[in-house]
Amino acid sequence: MITIKLHTFRVALLTAGVASMFDPALAQDATIAELTKPASSVSAGIGYWTDDRRQQGIYDGMRDRGPYGLLDLDVVKRDDATGTWLTFSGRNLGLTTREFRGEWLRQGDIGAFIEYSRIPRDNPYIVNTGLQGIGSDRLIVSGAGATAFGFGNIDLGTVRDVANLGFFKHLMPGLNFRVNFKNDRKEGTRMWGRGGAPEFAVEPIDSTTRQLDARLDYTGKVFQLSGGYYGSWYNNAYNLVNTTLNGGAAATQYFLSLPLDNEAHQVYLDGGMNFTASTRGTLKIQYTRATQDERLPTRDIAGLSLATAPTNLDGQVDTTLVQLGLTSRPTSRLSLAANLRYHDVREKTPQARYVQTGAGTCATTATCVDNTPLSFRTLTGKVEGTYRLPMQFSVIGGVDLRNQDRTIPVGAGSINVAGVDRQRYVPFRADIDETTYRVQLRRSMSETVNGSVAFLHSKRDGSAYSLTNETESDEINPIHIADRKRNKWRASLDWMPAEQLSFQFNIEDARDKYGTSAARPYGLRDGDAVLYSVDANYALNDKWQVNAYYSHDKTKATQFGQRATTGTAAPAEKLAQLEDVGNAFGVGVQGRTSERLRIGMDLQWIRNESKYPETITLTGAGTVFPAGITGPLPEIDNKLIRLKLFAAYALQKSSELRFDVIHERWETNDWTWQFANGTPFVYGTATDGTMVLADPKQTSNFVGVRYIHRFR
Amino acid sequence: MKVVRIVAAMATCMLAALATSAATAASAPKDLVLKGDAKCTTCHDEGDSPRVLEIGKTRHGTIADRRVGTCTSCHGESDKHIADAEKGGKKPAPPDVAFGPKAPTPVNARNGACLSCHQGGTRIHWQSSTHAARDVACSSCHQIHTAHDKARDRYTQTETCFKCHKEQRAQINRPSHHPVVEGKMSCSSCHNVHGDNPKQLARASVNETCFSCHMEKRGPFVHNHQPVQEDCGICHNPHGTTIANLLKSRPPFLCQECHSHTSHPSQASGLPTARTTGTTALGSVARGCLNCHTNIHGSNSTQNSATAGRFRR
Structure with missing residues (x-):
C-alpha cells in the first residue's frame, strides 16, 4: 500500500511539474500570485552586545552587555473575495522595546485595530547615592557622619506602555466614522533636585495619559468636512514629594509639588471646498477647554499656605482657533495661497493669593505671591504667490504677518506699586509683531538638474516693556520677545549627471540680529546658523548600489550679560560666544554577490563640538571668579562611529539566514557631571554625597543571526 | 506498469497544454x-x-x-x-x-x-500646506506599487523625510534626541505633513503637540512659567541637541537669555573646584540652574514666597 501511494504521489508531482512546463499560463499564475498577493514573514534569532552601551542604548532596550532575543513577525492575510484583511505585526518581541499591532479590516466597510508599544528610557549615568525612598513620595537625603546612609549604585529610567485602540466604519458613500483611544502609562524614576537646596532627589513617576479622538469624515468631490471630539486626561498617582535630610533641622523639610491631574476637551471642525476646478477654500475651527482642579496638596500642610488661599486652583484655559484659507490657480502659470489664523489661549483661572510671608502690605512689609494666569492671542496671515516661468522655472513670493497680544499677569492689588510687577523677574511685552518676506526661485522636473534658491527676511518688534521690581532684571531683552531681524538663505541642487549617478547639494545660512538699547543692553545679540550637505547615490550596476553623505553645520550665538558682585568676585559684564559644530559622514554599500547572497555595509561617523568661551570684563573691584570656581567652561567633543555589516543568504526561495555585525564607539569629554579637575561631581559638602558618573568612552560590538521565513 | 503510468501522465499534460494554449489564444487579454x-x-x-x-x-x-x-x-x-x-x-x-x-x-x-x-x-488642508506650495508630489514621499511604503513605516520614514530635511537629519543623531533613530517615534508622531498647521505640526500649536505625550507640562499651574506656557520650542529643540533634555543651550546661558537678576542668577559660567552648595557655583555643573529650580515647567507649591514663585518646589 505504501509503495502504491508513493508512486501515485510521484506521478502526480511529475504531472504538475510537466504541466506547468508546458502550460505557461500556470507558471504565469504562480508568478503573478507571488507579485500580487500579500506575503507574511517571521524572523527569529539571537544577538549579543559585548559591552554596556549606556549612552547609545538609552531607548533601544539593549543597553547592557549580554544576549538579546530577536523576534519579528509580520502576518498578512487577505480574503480577496471580501477584501478582508487580517494582519498581525510584532517587532522587537524579544526586547523591552517590544511592540505589536493587530488589525481586522473589511476594506471600505469596517475595521478595528489594537496596538501596543513599550518605550523605555534608561538614564545613561551611574548614580551612587545614599538617598532613601527612591521611587516613592518620601525621600530622605543622607546626612553627615552618624546620620549618613549606606551608599550604592542605582539605575534610573522610565518605561512607557502605550496601548492604542481604533475602530473605523464606512457609513455611506463619502462618510466615515473613526474613533481612537490611546492609553499611555509611564512609570519609573527621573533625576531631580530637592529644590530647597542643591541636593540630589529622584522624581517618582507613575502617571497615565489618555486620549480619545472620535470623528466623522465626509469626503466628496467638491466638499469635504471633518468634525469630531478630542479629549485628553492626565492622571498622576503622586502629587507631592516630602523630602527630608536625615538628622537635619525641621526647616530642611521640603515639599516638592508635582504636576496635578488635568484634562482637556476639544471640539473641532475642518472643511474644504473646491469652488472651481482651480480655487479651493478651507476652514478650521477648534475650541478647547483645559482644566486643572485637583486639591492643592500643600494647602493641607500646616504652615505651607496662606490661611485664606483657595484649596484648589480652579484652573481653566480656553483655546479658540479659527482659520480661513484660500488657494487658487487663476492661470496655468500662477497660483496663489492665502490664509488667516486666529489662535487665542485664554486662561480663566481666578487670580488669588496663595503665599504671604510677613504681615502688612505686600508692597512694603510682606512678600506675597499670587497665581499668574497667562493669556495670549496670536493672529497670523499669509499671502503667497507662485509664478511659473518658461524652462520649468518658477518664482515664489510671500509675506507672513504675525501679531501676538499677551495679557500681562500682574499681581493683584497691593502687590504692585506704580506700574511695577513685583512678582515678575523678567520684563514683559504685551504686543509682538513680526513680518516675514520670502522669495524663492526654483527649477523643477528637469531631466538632469533641479534646484532652488530661497531668501527670507523677517523683522520682529513690539510694544514697550513692562518693568519688574529690579533694575538689572529690566536691562535684558528676553530672547522670545526681543526685537529681531532675521535673514535666511537656502539653496539646493539636485544633479543627475548620469542615469546611475545623482548628487544633492544643500546650503542653508541664517543670521539673527537682536535689538539692544542703552537702557536694555543685555541678552542675545546675534545668532548665526549654517549648514552644508552633499548626498550622492551611485548604482554601479543592477546588483550594487553605493550612497554617501556629508553634512556640516555650525551655530553661533553671542550673548551679553551682567554679573552682580558675588563673594570676592567683582561686578562685571560677560560676553559669551557660544558655538556648536556638527560634522556627519555616512556611506552605505549594498549588493548581491550571487543569486543567494546579499551583503551590505553602513558606516556612520558623527562629531559634535561645543564651545563656551566667555569674556568677563570687570566693572568694579574684585576677582574674576568667586572662590572655588574656574572658567571659562571647557569645550565638549562628542564622537560616534557606528559600522554595520550584514549578509543575507537565501536558503530557499522563501527563507534566508541573516547575519549582522555592528561596531559602535561613543566617546565624549562632557564635563556636565564633573568638577573643574575632571573628578565626578558630588552633591553637597558634608551631607547628601550623591556622585554621578558618566562613562566617557563606550565601545561595544554586536553579532546577531536570524532565520527569516516568508510565507503566504 | 510504472513506465505506462508516466507516459500516460505526460500525454495528459501535453494535451492539456495544447488545449489551454488554444483557449488562451482565442480569449481576450486577462486582467x-x-x-x-x-x-x-x-x-x-x-x-x-x-x-x-x-x-x-x-x-x-x-x-x-x-x-x-x-x-x-x-x-x-x-x-x-x-x-x-x-x-x-x-x-x-x-x-x-x-x-x-x-x-x-x-x-x-x-x-x-x-x-x-x-x-x-x-488632508483637507493639503493645498495650503508648505509641502504643496513647494511642489512636493505625493509620490515624492509615497511608494504606491509596493506592500511596504517607507513613508508609512515608523522605522523607515526618516529615509523619506531626510531626503530634503538635512538639518533635522544632523540633529536627530545628537546625544539628546527623541527615540526616532530607535524607531519608537517618527516624524509623523509630531507632524501632519499633509496639513497646514504652523511647522506642519499634528496639532494646532507646538505646545498642543508636545502635550499629547508630555501632558504633565500642560498645567495650568499655580505658578506658570510664561515661555513654557507659550512655546516649548523657546528652550527645547525637539529634533536633537548636544545638551540633556533637548535643551537648545546649556544653563546658565539658556536661562540668562531672559534672566538678568542680581545675585546668583547673573553668575558667570564656570565649574566648581570642589564640593559646594553655593548657588553661585552650581549654574553650569550637573543640572545647572535646575539643581534648585527643579520644577521649571511650573509649580503648584504654596510653600513660602522665595521658593514657590521660582519653581524650586
Whole structure:
C-alpha cells in the first residue's frame, strides 16, 4: 500500500511539474500570485552586545552587555473575495522595546485595530547615592557622619506602555466614522533636585495619559468636512514629594509639588471646498477647554499656605482657533495661497493669593505671591504667490504677518506699586509683531538638474516693556520677545549627471540680529546658523548600489550679560560666544554577490563640538571668579562611529539566514557631571554625597543571526 | 506498469497544454491585478515591470473594495501612450499622468490624481500646506506599487523625510534626541505633513503637540512659567541637541537669555573646584540652574514666597 501511494504521489508531482512546463499560463499564475498577493514573514534569532552601551542604548532596550532575543513577525492575510484583511505585526518581541499591532479590516466597510508599544528610557549615568525612598513620595537625603546612609549604585529610567485602540466604519458613500483611544502609562524614576537646596532627589513617576479622538469624515468631490471630539486626561498617582535630610533641622523639610491631574476637551471642525476646478477654500475651527482642579496638596500642610488661599486652583484655559484659507490657480502659470489664523489661549483661572510671608502690605512689609494666569492671542496671515516661468522655472513670493497680544499677569492689588510687577523677574511685552518676506526661485522636473534658491527676511518688534521690581532684571531683552531681524538663505541642487549617478547639494545660512538699547543692553545679540550637505547615490550596476553623505553645520550665538558682585568676585559684564559644530559622514554599500547572497555595509561617523568661551570684563573691584570656581567652561567633543555589516543568504526561495555585525564607539569629554579637575561631581559638602558618573568612552560590538521565513 | 503510468501522465499534460494554449489564444487579454488593468498589463506584465504588479499587495489592489479603481484611475486613459506602444519602435509617449522623478506631468496634476480620493480627513488642508506650495508630489514621499511604503513605516520614514530635511537629519543623531533613530517615534508622531498647521505640526500649536505625550507640562499651574506656557520650542529643540533634555543651550546661558537678576542668577559660567552648595557655583555643573529650580515647567507649591514663585518646589 505504501509503495502504491508513493508512486501515485510521484506521478502526480511529475504531472504538475510537466504541466506547468508546458502550460505557461500556470507558471504565469504562480508568478503573478507571488507579485500580487500579500506575503507574511517571521524572523527569529539571537544577538549579543559585548559591552554596556549606556549612552547609545538609552531607548533601544539593549543597553547592557549580554544576549538579546530577536523576534519579528509580520502576518498578512487577505480574503480577496471580501477584501478582508487580517494582519498581525510584532517587532522587537524579544526586547523591552517590544511592540505589536493587530488589525481586522473589511476594506471600505469596517475595521478595528489594537496596538501596543513599550518605550523605555534608561538614564545613561551611574548614580551612587545614599538617598532613601527612591521611587516613592518620601525621600530622605543622607546626612553627615552618624546620620549618613549606606551608599550604592542605582539605575534610573522610565518605561512607557502605550496601548492604542481604533475602530473605523464606512457609513455611506463619502462618510466615515473613526474613533481612537490611546492609553499611555509611564512609570519609573527621573533625576531631580530637592529644590530647597542643591541636593540630589529622584522624581517618582507613575502617571497615565489618555486620549480619545472620535470623528466623522465626509469626503466628496467638491466638499469635504471633518468634525469630531478630542479629549485628553492626565492622571498622576503622586502629587507631592516630602523630602527630608536625615538628622537635619525641621526647616530642611521640603515639599516638592508635582504636576496635578488635568484634562482637556476639544471640539473641532475642518472643511474644504473646491469652488472651481482651480480655487479651493478651507476652514478650521477648534475650541478647547483645559482644566486643572485637583486639591492643592500643600494647602493641607500646616504652615505651607496662606490661611485664606483657595484649596484648589480652579484652573481653566480656553483655546479658540479659527482659520480661513484660500488657494487658487487663476492661470496655468500662477497660483496663489492665502490664509488667516486666529489662535487665542485664554486662561480663566481666578487670580488669588496663595503665599504671604510677613504681615502688612505686600508692597512694603510682606512678600506675597499670587497665581499668574497667562493669556495670549496670536493672529497670523499669509499671502503667497507662485509664478511659473518658461524652462520649468518658477518664482515664489510671500509675506507672513504675525501679531501676538499677551495679557500681562500682574499681581493683584497691593502687590504692585506704580506700574511695577513685583512678582515678575523678567520684563514683559504685551504686543509682538513680526513680518516675514520670502522669495524663492526654483527649477523643477528637469531631466538632469533641479534646484532652488530661497531668501527670507523677517523683522520682529513690539510694544514697550513692562518693568519688574529690579533694575538689572529690566536691562535684558528676553530672547522670545526681543526685537529681531532675521535673514535666511537656502539653496539646493539636485544633479543627475548620469542615469546611475545623482548628487544633492544643500546650503542653508541664517543670521539673527537682536535689538539692544542703552537702557536694555543685555541678552542675545546675534545668532548665526549654517549648514552644508552633499548626498550622492551611485548604482554601479543592477546588483550594487553605493550612497554617501556629508553634512556640516555650525551655530553661533553671542550673548551679553551682567554679573552682580558675588563673594570676592567683582561686578562685571560677560560676553559669551557660544558655538556648536556638527560634522556627519555616512556611506552605505549594498549588493548581491550571487543569486543567494546579499551583503551590505553602513558606516556612520558623527562629531559634535561645543564651545563656551566667555569674556568677563570687570566693572568694579574684585576677582574674576568667586572662590572655588574656574572658567571659562571647557569645550565638549562628542564622537560616534557606528559600522554595520550584514549578509543575507537565501536558503530557499522563501527563507534566508541573516547575519549582522555592528561596531559602535561613543566617546565624549562632557564635563556636565564633573568638577573643574575632571573628578565626578558630588552633591553637597558634608551631607547628601550623591556622585554621578558618566562613562566617557563606550565601545561595544554586536553579532546577531536570524532565520527569516516568508510565507503566504 | 510504472513506465505506462508516466507516459500516460505526460500525454495528459501535453494535451492539456495544447488545449489551454488554444483557449488562451482565442480569449481576450486577462486582467492581472485590477479590474480592467489588461489595457495596461498586456504590456506591463510580470516580465516587463514586475514591480508595477505589486500594487496587488496593497489596499489599492484590494478589488473587493468597490472604491478601488484601476490603472487609468490614477494614470489617465493615456491613449497616446497606448497608441505609440502598439505601433512599436520608438519609446512611447508617457502616460497622461506619470509619477516618476522625471515625469513631465505637473505636480498639481499628479497630486490631483491622489486627492480625487484622498482629499478628506487629515488632508483637507493639503493645498495650503508648505509641502504643496513647494511642489512636493505625493509620490515624492509615497511608494504606491509596493506592500511596504517607507513613508508609512515608523522605522523607515526618516529615509523619506531626510531626503530634503538635512538639518533635522544632523540633529536627530545628537546625544539628546527623541527615540526616532530607535524607531519608537517618527516624524509623523509630531507632524501632519499633509496639513497646514504652523511647522506642519499634528496639532494646532507646538505646545498642543508636545502635550499629547508630555501632558504633565500642560498645567495650568499655580505658578506658570510664561515661555513654557507659550512655546516649548523657546528652550527645547525637539529634533536633537548636544545638551540633556533637548535643551537648545546649556544653563546658565539658556536661562540668562531672559534672566538678568542680581545675585546668583547673573553668575558667570564656570565649574566648581570642589564640593559646594553655593548657588553661585552650581549654574553650569550637573543640572545647572535646575539643581534648585527643579520644577521649571511650573509649580503648584504654596510653600513660602522665595521658593514657590521660582519653581524650586
